[in-house]
Amino acid sequence: MTHLRSAEIQDEIDGDTLHEECGVFGILGHPDAAALTALGLHALQHRGQEAAGIVTFDGKQFYTEKRMGLVGDHYTDPATLAKLPGTISIGHTRYSTTGEVALRNVQPLFAELEVGGIAIAHNGNFTNGLTLRRQIIATGAICQSTSDTEVVLHLIARSRHTSTADRFIDAIRQMEGGYSMLAMTRTKLIAARDPTGIRPLVMGELDGKPIFCSETCALDIIGAKYIRDVENGEVIICEIQPDGSISIDARKPVNPQPERLCLFEYVYFARPDSVVGGRNVYVARKNMGINLAKESPVEADVVVPVPDGGTPAAIGFAQASGIPFELGIIRNHYVGRTFIEPTQSIRAFGVKLKHSANRAMIEGKRVVLIDDSIVRGTTSLKIVQMIREAGAREVHIRVASPMIYHPDFYGIDTPDADKLLANQHADLASMCRFIGADSLEFLSIDGLYRAVGGEKRNPARPQFTDHYFTGDYPTRLLDKNGDNTSPKLSMLASKG
Amino acid sequence: MTHLRSAEIQDEIDGDTLHEECGVFGILGHPDAAALTALGLHALQHRGQEAAGIVTFDGKQFYTEKRMGLVGDHYTDPATLAKLPGTISIGHTRYSTTGEVALRNVQPLFAELEVGGIAIAHNGNFTNGLTLRRQIIATGAICQSTSDTEVVLHLIARSRHTSTADRFIDAIRQMEGGYSMLAMTRTKLIAARDPTGIRPLVMGELDGKPIFCSETCALDIIGAKYIRDVENGEVIICEIQPDGSISIDARKPVNPQPERLCLFEYVYFARPDSVVGGRNVYVARKNMGINLAKESPVEADVVVPVPDGGTPAAIGFAQASGIPFELGIIRNHYVGRTFIEPTQSIRAFGVKLKHSANRAMIEGKRVVLIDDSIVRGTTSLKIVQMIREAGAREVHIRVASPMIYHPDFYGIDTPDADKLLANQHADLASMCRFIGADSLEFLSIDGLYRAVGGEKRNPARPQFTDHYFTGDYPTRLLDKNGDNTSPKLSMLASKG
């Protein structure tokens, strides 16, 4: 099992895809808490397909279930839900690798505190997680997972404050990076978003009960109402009162920075029907395609999306250019859990496991391929080759985002910088030759800003997080740049 | 496990979807026979996602592997392929239910004959399978599966002919219905298509070695060349000769009827990039949308496909009508294996497990929904409701195929006739009210014929199989209409 790799994971190994690490969902005071959490996580499945966990509290006891695989593989049958009783629930879905250790790292994590149990789950990454881990181990803490979430638990446990909420805020104040975090105790559901607002988190409501989740699509699936985005640097504490009512207490314990939502949520991660930062993602992507058509027009016969990511931009490109939109590439959605390229002798099939050319729309035609982004370019290369083999006269690539030069440290898994296409070639012409296209153009950073927010980038105070394109990191990077001379930790491996 | 149902299966129970039963793939004389078969089956996965089997022969022994689940879940890691050595291989993918019995029914089936082993696999259904089964049981045969394929094996085993090919033809002559069948022996790969050519089967070639498969997309994935369609009523016998060359012997042992390919392959089953009967499926579907726009135009702001089936027709409809094509419904591709609607109290979510409305493209708009077909209408009803909740001003449904009135007996799993939408309502207006749309129109039978074949239906000699729309069955229906007074068979149930 451990040797098998899904096509998705293979892509990851090839370094030609990006991964968001998580989606979170929480609800307070609802009799169907676990079932609603399962549905919410299902709607957030695109943010992580490899494992999911749910914690509930039923007034007496906390319950948890953690499983490798899709939410829909495990969490929705009555037998599993019956193991998650209670009216408070938080859940987490992530991408990860297989095995026992992974399961140990699956969130939410739980800890027994003096004041009672607490469970937390987060999306994103801490830029000082390792630094803090070393500090608390030095003072006698035991870390059993390799997850930064555990560090947060330790900070909560060690806080001198009495109330859980204050302890949570105490911990949050020490963490740096980009994250959206949910916590639950015996009576509370707490939501927090990082000071810069890099990762998204929204607040909704169902039957008068508060909900927090990564994207609005998780509200839509259960018919919940969108209330507002959790603000950057905000902590919202919802608590069931003795009379059954729910109090909501919103605080800004840290001095917030100007909000800078991650542009990659718009480019790639968020579901097209979600509203992120008040903007419909599908509309933003269509705008990217429209702006791309304006910036880099091309004479062609068909606009073909690289499915599914490139489809909205392709629709925008087609509408702006007047060139017909056609499904020139068909995606195979049945890739399976362990699909690997069968044998060395037939490895070349590669991309065809997921994509196939629709020859009737390609043959003899000048094709504009629209993709959402290019990471290493190896997939693009194979797709161009496939399109040419299907008889295209010309193949032009238009990418609905700028070139990627820099790694992320806020929860997006990026390949090493020197593996990025943009860093491997001196200029666009060289990239174009590598990929084998007749022309290659990327959306400009201002084109992207305008597609998402209506205005071009403000260099003095950029409206969004965009370091992968620009190198402008929205926070300091302590683990990366700090003192790393302390001895390396032992590692416990379980290959289960 | 047995109580859980995937969303797909749930749909089936609701009776609001159609299922093709199978895809087949075979190759003769290639060193990577099993790996190529696995890839071919992967490309045919849309024809059956629940189980797959492969048989190979390595010059000494036959090998078989059968598994529940996707091809990509099992068949492509080196360990599994290592259990399938040899240069001759046939494979089969099917939709089915879980459990041990199902595994017993998974094709290919194998039998030890006096002249050596034979394995067979088929797509489609025999209209006299039960009649023949009774006859052979009456003369002392033992049936261990409930699959009609086993009946074919018995007919082969009982044939008085000496050569396997003649025995196969002897069996084929006795079978009625719509089918594409592959057989393999120690030296031969045999392909057969029913006399009316209801189910598709194509011949291809890779490195000079013959391949047969249900659709051309299975050739494309391995870079094989399409040679020609197997003709209706044709049996093609490929054999490895002592000198290593391959002989190909095409026969027409039965008096063929005029070919009548199943229209539902174009409407729903075949992959859009496949070429069926010489016609690109995507083009045919776009034409259906174009003809639909001409036949039943509507004033609207957006054309929205019910994904993924309705997308090509929606593109055609949008191009023909000038109304913009938009992704107003987002499909969740991570449905999972056991997704069920969690609890009675929240059952209403239903369709949202797979589809969600993209509010930004719907709100305040007049929406034309394009679907490929309507079976019972229960899904359409939920989708219309979801679109209305997203704020649509008007919802018009345009269906890219005619109304379905009659069950199929050639391998498509249809609900009981009285459950079909068209049979539950006196007229279109009543259907429209049931579904809750502002207007509802179906493509005419002639509109469909023209979309697929360029000409309208010839009532004297219809060019395609279309009984589900017209009641005109292309063959007699012996099991259904014949003498059914013989005692009912015992049934062996294994709920494993």
Place this chain on the structure above:
Amino acid sequence: MTHLRSAEIQDEIDGDTLHEECGVFGILGHPDAAALTALGLHALQHRGQEAAGIVTFDGKQFYTEKRMGLVGDHYTDPATLAKLPGTISIGHTRYSTTGEVALRNVQPLFAELEVGGIAIAHNGNFTNGLTLRRQIIATGAICQSTSDTEVVLHLIARSRHTSTADRFIDAIRQMEGGYSMLAMTRTKLIAARDPTGIRPLVMGELDGKPIFCSETCALDIIGAKYIRDVENGEVIICEIQPDGSISIDARKPVNPQPERLCLFEYVYFARPDSVVGGRNVYVARKNMGINLAKESPVEADVVVPVPDGGTPAAIGFAQASGIPFELGIIRNHYVGRTFIEPTQSIRAFGVKLKHSANRAMIEGKRVVLIDDSIVRGTTSLKIVQMIREAGAREVHIRVASPMIYHPDFYGIDTPDADKLLANQHADLASMCRFIGADSLEFLSIDGLYRAVGGEKRNPARPQFTDHYFTGDYPTRLLDKNGDNTSPKLSMLASKG
């Protein structure tokens, strides 16, 4: 999974153990039919630990469950039993290897006949199974398992008789060898024992309902009453009558030979508390030890059984010799399913996985080891070595059965003749040296006959089956000695 081997299987590979292939159990007309069958099979678990199957009929339908593993691993929870409703049931437990093919071969086997379904299960082996298989395949039958049981099904299916009972007898008449067989139809439970009575089969009764099983211990566990042994060559047909009563019809369709029960049932296979052929097995084994002490006395300090097989004989030996009986070897009963000797470098541990020396009873002592039988002698060699390392002054081996020279063809899995200890050495002294004992003696054939039946062997008409010791096979051996010039069958392998 396929590479792992249990210690038992390892022994088998080493060729140093014998295996009985099966135990059978059937009951007619009892509301707890499946549960009682599961309990009966549990009591017969020593006759086959690797797989078990049960078939029931509930008045409408047959049900079957087949599982690899112990009866107690699967068959006794309410969920599994709920899948086996009905008042007629037969079950089978066997030793076998793992994997899908094995499951396909697990009995009972079922067939749909013109007159209704029939399920059969048997213990033992047919000496003309392959010959008959070839004959029926030559006339068009399809064999899907490699089990001889399937051949019986075919003979039943092909019989010209009308009634199932007559068809069953027709089939039985054609089978040769040593077997006990159960069959069930919609109303009948049929039991048959081979003409020579090689394999055991007893009839019992619970709540007035007939039961058949391999040994009386399966009656004891459910509190059923022993009625009598099924006689050699007898077929007993029990049928539920329309008024609910049960008719019992005993026939002798074949001219029976004198009964010759397999001596190895007494020496090794049967459970010590069973009564086989009217004789308590524990008493017979104690007698073997008593006779052994008389035939081959030895001066020693302790009598130590090789557990568990040698224990009853050791008790007898100790009582007859006056030497104290002590547990000088402790058996580890937790061997596990996949225990293999860990690495090449520490392979020598071998026997210690199952046995360890109890030094306090060994050190400085003259030890008489009592074992039930010696097959290849490799285990004996390791045990002697272990006993010597524990400090024994002398190690004498006394074996409670004669030397084994000849293979079995009636359901006991024996190693190739040239691997048997007795065939690898010219004389007893050489065997003794090989094993490393100070002395080695086997019970005489007459000593064994007297221990079991009270009288010495009648060479003119031996009272028991004893060919492994004497070469005197009780039946002809058609498959082994007959015409084997017909072409070898293809083999279908599934390595699952």
Place this chain on the structure above:
Amino acid sequence: MTHLRSAEIQDEIDGDTLHEECGVFGILGHPDAAALTALGLHALQHRGQEAAGIVTFDGKQFYTEKRMGLVGDHYTDPATLAKLPGTISIGHTRYSTTGEVALRNVQPLFAELEVGGIAIAHNGNFTNGLTLRRQIIATGAICQSTSDTEVVLHLIARSRHTSTADRFIDAIRQMEGGYSMLAMTRTKLIAARDPTGIRPLVMGELDGKPIFCSETCALDIIGAKYIRDVENGEVIICEIQPDGSISIDARKPVNPQPERLCLFEYVYFARPDSVVGGRNVYVARKNMGINLAKESPVEADVVVPVPDGGTPAAIGFAQASGIPFELGIIRNHYVGRTFIEPTQSIRAFGVKLKHSANRAMIEGKRVVLIDDSIVRGTTSLKIVQMIREAGAREVHIRVASPMIYHPDFYGIDTPDADKLLANQHADLASMCRFIGADSLEFLSIDGLYRAVGGEKRNPARPQFTDHYFTGDYPTRLLDKNGDNTSPKLSMLASKG
């Protein structure tokens, strides 16, 4: 799965058996460390059959594997061992229930300390574990398991000492109760035994490398030499030196109490071939039988052990009384993992799943049944009934240990005191009537002391731990008797 219960677990639920919680094994500096640990744990399997774990260190990294089930089910195939490289290893086997939580609690536990990783495993129980847990949680520690072992880890992590050994000793000093503990770091293997020496721990040697394990049988299986018992209150620190040699440093950091080994190790837990506290367990048990025959003689025809526990005492009883020893009860060793009594209507079978009467040795006889101990008496009751049904004229029970009145707090899982047979009846006569025997006698406490240690109990300073018989607990019981007014901890349940 969660509803199924093995017969063993069922016994436990019935409260009619005792369970030791663990066996431990560790080795330092051997190239086959993991394989030897697996073999050692296999030999200790009788101390816990439900789960096992192994940790190794290979000079760079720690590795761990934890599995539910028998050691022989998982740990001995090359694939698993390959995941446990290195020359330092400790392992643990335990009895426990199924599920994910259990796996989380399976030892050894590991923690990352500032000075490097440490893994620990222990047998026994801490009488102040909960008290300490509350204290450390109050000061900010996070507990993720419910195992007391984790508390030890925390104490080590929080110690102000620099060296791991000193930290370990610091932790040990704070723990109270009865335990044997192993710890391993990157260079050290540390063994510790509680100050009273309640639980056993021995030191051995293989190829010059130190080994620690619960019983000598774990040395025997790998051919290791017994060196000595770890003394009560002793900590032995073995360390690989830079030159590859191994230093051994034995300390007595706590003021040791007089040693009092747990008598139940002799009565029930230890394997008969083990040497515990310098005394062979089989000999001790035979002596119990001999003393029992002297204290409570009875006129009878056969001495029958309740297998397997009662067998050594029965041999002793038979030798001392001159009454023949016979296997009047046969044990079924194939009980299976999930065996439950099938249905309510046939629940009465009960004990027969594991035991059956050997009628030939019982019928018409006066039977003395020898059992090792009686807990609740429910099993004894069923066995007496079974023996009577098999035709015994008289049934006398002789128990080779005294009556049990008091619960254990040192690692033996005992039922509530009021469920114990001895506490439910006013006198022996009442117990005898309850069980249905003709007579019932227990070994006296002095008889037991003499059987084990040669001398009668010294009331002023008892030589052994015997509170279950006498109420004389060897340590204070802080958790039980201390201040329990602090708030109850939340509990995290995972029903996996």
